[in-house]
Amino acid sequence: MSWTNFWGQGTIIRDILHKMLESSSFAILAMTGEIASRSGKKLPRLNVVHEAGLFQGKLGFSRAIILLEKRVKVFSNLDGVQIIPFKKGCIETTFGDVLATIKREFKDVYAE
Numbered sequence: 001m002s003w004t005n006f007w008g009q010g011t012i013i014r015d016i017l018h019k020m021l022e023s024s025s026f027a028i029l030a031m032t033g034e035i036a037s038r039s040g041k042k043l044p045r046l047n048v049v050h051e052a053g054l055f056q057g058k059l060g061f062s063r064a065i066i067l068l069e070k071r072v073k074v075f076s077n078l079d080g081v082q083i084i085p086f087k088k089g090c091i092e093t094t095f096g097d098v099l100a101t102i103k104r105e106f107k108d109v110y111a112e
Helices: 013-023 046-059 091-105
Strands: 027-031 064-069 083-086
Touching: 013 046, 027 046, 046 064, 064 091, 083 091
Parallel strands: 027 064, 064 083
Antiparallel strands: none
């Protein structure tokens, strides 16, 4: 299914997320410092935090991986959960770890 089929004028985000949850077997969530707290700490966007929980609940922690920009305040629910960190502006440095995770989770597809 094309990503453009998820979006449409007047579509409610709840319906989009439901459709994505039902049709996905893996999720990559990028948490970047988009919000600054009053104390100056960088925080991820709240919708991404919400979506991380949705996809972790549906797919499990090993198939809903989180890419976390360094120096972004991690919320307490991620304590003990594996994340893949990256420097601001360098998300491409995570690609090797992302690919390794995909190969691990879909080892039957990537059998050598």
